Amino acid sequence: xxxxxxxxxxxxxxxxxxxxxxxxxxxxxxxxxxxxxxxxxxxxxxxxxxxxxxxxxxxxxxxxxxxxxxxxxxxxxxxxxxxxxxxxxxxxxxxxxxxxxxxxxxxxxxxxxxxxxxxxxxxxxxxxxxxxxxxxxxx
Amino acid sequence: xxxxxxxxxxxxxxxxxxxxxxxxxxxxxxxxxxxxxxxxxxxxxxxxxxxxxxxxxxxxxxxxxxxxxxxxxxxxxxxxxxxxxxxxxxxxxxxxxxxxxxxxxxxxxxxxxxxxxxxxxxxxxxxxxxxxxxxxxxxxxxxxxxxxxxxxxxxxxxxxxxxxxxxxxxxxxxxxxxxxxxxxxxxxxxxxxxxxxxxxxxxxxxxxxxxxxxxxxxxxxxxxxxxxxxxxxxxxxxxxxxxxxxx
Numbered sequence: 440x441x442x443x444x445x446x447x448x449x450x451x452x453x454x455x456x457x458x459x460x461x462x463x464x465x466x467x468x469x470x471x472x473x474x475x476x477x478x479x480x481x482x483x484x485x486x487x488x489x490x491x492x493x494x495x496x497x498x499x500x501x502x503x504x505x506x507x508x509x510x511x512x513x514x515x516x517x518x519x520x521x522x523x524x525x526x527x528x529x530x531x532x533x534x535x536x537x538x539x540x541x542x543x544x545x546x547x548x549x550x551x552x553x554x555x556x557x558x559x560x561x562x563x564x565x566x567x568x569x570x571x572x573x574x575x576x577x578x
Numbered sequence: 579x580x581x582x583x584x585x586x587x588x589x590x591x592x593x594x595x596x597x598x599x600x601x602x603x604x605x606x607x608x609x610x611x612x613x614x615x616x617x618x619x620x621x622x623x624x625x626x627x628x629x630x631x632x633x634x635x636x637x638x639x640x641x642x643x644x645x646x647x648x649x650x651x652x653x654x655x656x657x658x659x660x661x662x663x664x665x666x667x668x669x670x671x672x673x674x675x676x677x678x679x680x681x682x683x684x685x686x687x688x689x690x691x692x693x694x695x696x697x698x699x700x701x702x703x704x705x706x707x708x709x710x711x712x713x714x715x716x717x718x719x720x721x722x723x724x725x726x727x728x729x730x731x732x733x734x735x736x737x738x739x740x741x742x743x744x745x746x747x748x749x750x751x752x753x754x755x756x757x758x759x760x761x762x763x764x765x766x767x768x769x770x771x772x773x774x775x776x777x778x779x780x781x782x783x784x785x786x787x788x789x790x791x792x793x794x795x796x797x798x799x800x801x802x803x804x805x806x807x808x809x810x811x812x813x814x815x816x817x818x819x820x821x822x823x824x825x
Contacts, residue, residue: 452592453675453683458741469738472786536785540804547716 474525475532481525488519534559583607583658584665585616587628590676598676601625602665607658613668614642614653617680630680637794640730644680645669650732650792671735673744687731690747693773694755699766711763724757724802726795733789733799739782746782747774749789749799756802771810780806 459465463473495506509515537559538552586600603624605616614632621628633639635654642653647667658666674682704711733749740746755774759767774780783803790800 451677452596453677454590454592454596454598455675456672458673458738462738462741468788468791469786472784476784536787536804539787539790539798539801540808542805549719 471532474528478525478529481522482529484518485522485526488522530563534563581607583616583662585613585620586665586667587617587620587680588667588669589628589679590670591627591678598669600667605658607662607664609657609659611658612654613644613646613651613656613658613666616658616666617653617668628680629678638728640728643671643730643732643735645672645735650735652730652732652794655794671731673735673737673741674731682731684731686744687729687734687748687750690751691729691754693747694751694770695766696751696754696758698758698761698764699769700763701765713762717762720762721757721760724753724760724797727754727757727797727799728795730794732792732794733797736788736792738786738788739784743778743782745778747779749783749803750797752780752783752806753797753799753802756806771813774806775810780810783807 463469492506495502510519534556538555541555543550543555582604585603585605587603588598589601590598603616603620605611605619607616614635617628617630617632621630630642630644630653632642632654634641637652637655640652643650644653645651645668646653646656647661648669650671653668658664668680670676670680670682674684674686677683727750729750731750733753734740737746737749740748752774755770758764759770780803783800785800785804787800790798793799
């Protein structure tokens with residue numbers, strides 16, 4: 440509808456408001472949502488970082504040492520700490536949202552959502568223990 | 579507690595002004611009054627030109643959705659005393675064009691609703707002589723939550739994606755599609771999937787989750803959309819791995 444249209448009872452003129460560019464700052468849940476979306480960049484960074492680590496380890500001990508020195512500089516440390524925080528946010532929000540997306544039936548009964556979330560956390564703890572175990576055995 | 583409360587009500591009178599203004603009304607505030615009672619009081623005794631939609635007064639018809647202090651609410655289910663001492667800001671639903679005062683244009687939602695075929699689709703209707711389509715309580719439970727939707731559009735008002743991209747088919751329409759897909763008597767899931775798997779369908783949703791939080795009937799549209807995505811992804815994988823079986 441044209442904005443300069445003349446109003447009559449048979450030619451209504453609707454009022455439309457534009458969504459602000461900063462709509463996500465207006466409410467905590469919107470802000471958290473944007474942080475969750477942003478976390479995907481840090482997840483991608485960690486994947487790249489791990490690939491660089493694998494490449495360095497496969498090349499030589501010198502390259503691995505260079506990788507460790509590179510990782511030690513304050514910028515990389517800050518980036519990786521920030522990435523860890525975002526990945527924790529990503530995992531926690533993902534696990535908490537999973538029950539809404541998954542409906543699991545066992546023996547004809549629907550499992551409660553909390554059980555699906557708890558099983559996700561249990562899986563995370565189990566995998567973490569296995570990795571920790573491997574590291575401890577190695578050392 | 580004060581026995582009066584001030585309502586700042588959004589006014590849009592296209593014959594007089596091209597922008598929204600706010601009028602302040604001081605009202606009595608008995609503890610049993612909801613926002614709709616306040617609006618009816620204004621309409622009856624203070625300013626008869628105030629326009630808003632309402633019908634049932636009991637959270638069934640879905641007509642009186644509006645923003646109360648910025649939150650999408652049913653005016654008939656929002657107690658004024660919860661906002662005491664006020665003031666309370668009452669505005670039309672966000673993300674919709676405003677026709678007048680608190681009345682929004684809902685044609686877009688209605689056309690989206692019909693697109694997803696919110697009725698039981700049968701490939702072949704059985705003759706009446708065969709009797710009704712029977713359903714177990716368990717089968718009813720599968721879709722009952724989604725059938726509680728009253729089309730009040732609060733979820734559209736809470737959804738930033740719909741605000742940014744009005745082509746997005748939206749939470750309630752998808753939840754209602756899921757209501758019929760999960761109904762054991764329905765055979766229209768494939769037809770609905772064609773509409774909902776388009777760009778403006780389920781994949782437009784980025785799971786903000788606000789639709790579920792504001793739903794006055796606890797329908798969980800966000801959950802319906804995510805389940806739909808999972809189902810769609812599983813079907814895509816099936817078609818990829820077993821192309822013949824999918825045909």
